[in-house]
Amino acid sequence: MVQTNRQILLASRPEGAASVDNFRLVQTPLAPLAQGQVRVRNHWLSLDPYMRGRMNDSKSYAAPQPLDTVMIGGTSGEVVESLNPKFKAGDKVVGMGGWQEYATSDGSDLHVVDTTHVPLAAYLGPVGMPGVTAWYGLNRIIAPKAGETVVVSAASGAVGSVVGQLAKSAGCRAVGIAGGADKCRYVVEELGFDACVDYKAGNLYQDLKAATPDGVDGYFENVGGDILNATLARMNAFGRIALCGMIAGYDGEPIPLKHPQLLLTQRLLVQGFIVSEHIDVWPQALSELGGLVAKKQLAYRESVAEGLENAPTAFLGMLKGQNFGKQLVKLI
Amino acid sequence: MVQTNRQILLASRPEGAASVDNFRLVQTPLAPLAQGQVRVRNHWLSLDPYMRGRMNDSKSYAAPQPLDTVMIGGTSGEVVESLNPKFKAGDKVVGMGGWQEYATSDGSDLHVVDTTHVPLAAYLGPVGMPGVTAWYGLNRIIAPKAGETVVVSAASGAVGSVVGQLAKSAGCRAVGIAGGADKCRYVVEELGFDACVDYKAGNLYQDLKAATPDGVDGYFENVGGDILNATLARMNAFGRIALCGMIAGYDGEPIPLKHPQLLLTQRLLVQGFIVSEHIDVWPQALSELGGLVAKKQLAYRESVAEGLENAPTAFLGMLKGQNFGKQLVKLI
Incomplete structure (x- = not known):
């Protein structure tokens, strides 16, 4: 022993x-x-x-x-x-x-x-905490309707990758934000998102605008800071923002929200959440996610x-x- | 003629x-x-x-x-x-x-x-648009429970005065924010709020802290800017913010939200709204508000x-x- x-x-x-x-x-x-x-x-x-x-x-x-x-x-x-x-x-x-x-x-x-x-x-x-986090924020906060546009930051990550794939399954346009050409290629080609914006290249807001021609109805936020400011400016009326993480500020840097007025003028919903406080959804979420992974329908x-x-x-x-x-x- | x-x-x-x-x-x-x-x-x-x-x-x-x-x-x-x-x-x-x-x-x-x-x-x-605005934001977004603390800015105004009185009726601690000693006196003595913070006097955050010893569960925002930043720092976990107005930014001044991380760490809900988009509640709200005014129960x-x-x-x-x-x- x-x-x-x-x-x-x-x-x-x-x-x-x-x-x-x-x-x-x-x-x-x-x-x-x-x-x-x-x-x-x-x-x-x-x-x-x-x-x-x-x-x-x-x-x-x-x-x-x-x-x-x-x-x-x-x-x-x-x-x-x-x-x-x-x-x-x-x-x-x-x-x-x-x-x-x-x-x-x-x-x-x-x-x-x-x-x-x-x-x-x-x-x-995908069949654990990150997967349930994605499932909860998408289904219980963003609650997307077919035809809407859903954006997720850190799109190639453990949470973001599931968010986009579930959004696609729900009939939405799924747009990722990720750092670097390799990650963006993976997000589109292997995860099946409709588009991915490389926040390290070019102009974030202009690139996001090009990728979301109909605006943004649901946003799943893992990062905060500049990425949140850019996406907020693309939100449609009655949009929903699931606030899951703000990694940009974890070291203590200021990450002010530049134009909070948009929350009012676009009548947005913002909801911060911690998945461990929603244990009621775990059995359903894990059952769905486990089924998708077992059938190789969730990359x-x-x-x-x-x-x-x-x-x-x-x-x-x-x-x-x-x-x-x-x-x-x-x-x- | x-x-x-x-x-x-x-x-x-x-x-x-x-x-x-x-x-x-x-x-x-x-x-x-x-x-x-x-x-x-x-x-x-x-x-x-x-x-x-x-x-x-x-x-x-x-x-x-x-x-x-x-x-x-x-x-x-x-x-x-x-x-x-x-x-x-x-x-x-x-x-x-x-x-x-x-x-x-x-x-x-x-x-x-x-x-x-x-x-x-x-x-x-009180029996028109301002009253229904107060009614909707308080009842449909903040949804206060007895014993909770509800804060409202522009508390002596047409909307804020109704918010606080309805919050009191719901068994909450009602705290106003207003500009000047006269308005604050009116808010407490004539409207019956538990406390009122004069944002023009002293230290807004410290005064608000003293007036909300148990933190803030619901916030009805009419102003934005410094007042929103101060109140956000007092929000309890699972707090709700009804975003009704941001008059501080109406002339185009920047009114950044300094610490959006609080939305996440406190798992807050923020909902921007325009009362004219919720006509379904108007009959019920006007009936209740009209009854209160007729009975002189709403100052x-x-x-x-x-x-x-x-x-x-x-x-x-x-x-x-x-x-x-x-x-x-x-x-x-």
């Missing part, structure tokens, strides 16, 4: 941009399980933008992560030992195991999953870093958009 | 702030009525912030008012001549008669009203300018907050 765990702790809080110095890799002994506990060997660690918010010591929707504790994070893996009657060794599970190779849990965060048709890693992507892409020790670098790269699709760490 | 009408036309579009030079008073002959037409002697003209938006030649929710036409505006008055079977001389009516002493209409904008218990002028205030105040020729000055004063309560012009 393995006696040692490897973990990454939050060592310090970022001042401005996060850096590798904010993290610390430690080795810790594994204590014997207590009654009711489950031990999971994490195979996959999910890296997500929300983690950046937790690193700050500021008021947000979640308490800051305490210093010197294991970084929070979604994981999927296999039960290796269980003193909990709901789980047995060999079960494939998803949970909130954190940035570590072994997680010890009372089972309350764990769900057994079926990997017959859906890969274990996909439960951290997705993963960026995989190998080894726990590479998680900080992969995380920092993701915050800069260096990943391509869902950022995962394979815990070897 | 009177043969001459007096009218105020939009003479030119403002560059920056509006001025009296943008208006022109003219005398015009009254043509004989055609079949189906109604002639109304306007007794009261309503002056409202939305009119400022119509003076610009820019994209908004309504087409710009054409130059050299009678300024748009709500009116109440009395039918003096009718070739329309739905109206007879002596009927008291509300309509969109515009800035003129006599309005000639096909009757489609006119509604006969009962002045037994509700004064004719009140149909332009309101009017600023009355005398004579059509004084409408431009009164209008410009209202845009600067120099009115106190609903701004009307009595057409002598």
Whole structure:
């Protein structure tokens, strides 16, 4: 039986941009399980933008992560030992195991999953939190009608890629915003969006205008800042904005909304949301998303870093958009 | 029979702030009525912030008012001549008669009203468009629960005064924002709000914080700019913002939203709206508001300018907050 765990702790809080110095890799002994506990060997660690918010010591929707504790994070893996009657060794599970190779849990965060048709890693992507995030924002906030135009930022990412594909299924024109020609090509050619605007090239507003000749009815926002300002100026009357993330401001840069008057003159709806607060929709959303992935009707892409020790670098790269699709760490 | 009408036309579009030079008073002959037409002697003209938006030649929710036409505006008055079977001389009516002493209409904008218990002028205030605006934003967007805190800006005005009184009736803590000690005293002592913050005195954010010890659950916005920025920073999780007006930006000044991240971190709902697009609620709202006014359970105040020729000055004063309560012009 393995006696040692490897973990990454939050060592310090970022001042401005996060850096590798904010993290610390430690080795810790594994204590014997207590009654009711489950031990999971994490195979996959999910890296997500929300983690950046937790690193700050500021008021947000979640308490800051305490210093010197294991970084929070979604994981999927296999039960290796269980003193909990709901789980047995060999079960494939998803949970909130954190940035570590072994997680010890009372089972309350764990769900057994079926990997017959859906890969274990996909439960951290299109059939996990990112997928449900896309599903909720699109179906419950934007609520698109066939023929409308839906725009999503970070379109090649874990959430954005699902938003656009679901919007296409709903009969909408799906337009992505992404950084770089490669990502934009992927968004159009492999994900099937109608168009994709490269925010790093040319004039964002003019390019978005060309890609949305009938204006924008629904906007799924992951980025904020200049991208939000440009898209807001394209919104049609009675448009809906699902506010899911504002990664542009995570390091503390000001990202003012330049023309809030547009919210009034176009009678827009804006709704900020956190998918973990809408657990009522998860069963339906996961069932639909799992079915689409199993039938290969929902495309997705993963960026995989190998080894726990590479998680900080992969995380920092993701915050800069260096990943391509869902950022995962394979815990070897 | 009177043969001459007096009218105020939009003479030119403002560059920056509006001025009296943008208006022109003219005398015009009254043509004989055609079949189906109604002639109304306007007794009261309503002056409202939305009119400022119509003076610009820019994209908004309504087409710009054409130059050299009678300024748009709500009116109440009395039918003096009718070739329309739905109206007879002596009927008291509300309509969109515009800035003129006599309005000639096909009757489609006119509604006969009962002045037994509700004064004719009140149909332009608490029992008219401003009242329904308050009713809609509070009940259909903010949807307050007893015990919550509701804040409204321009609290002593035609809309804000109704918002706060309805919020009190719903069991909420009602907090106003208004300009000057007199208005704040009126808001608390005569309208019955729990508190009122004078945005012209002291530190707006600190004063608002003191007045909203449990944060803000619902915000009814008439002003925008600094006031919106301060209130946004007090919003509780799952707060709702009814966006009704942004008078701070009507002359074209930038009024950026400084921290749009709060919309996400507090999971806020923002909904811009125009009450004329929600005609389905008008009968219910007017019935409730009329009942409250008739029973003297809804207080309101009017600023009355005398004579059509004084409408431009009164209008410009209202845009600067120099009115106190609903701004009307009595057409002598």
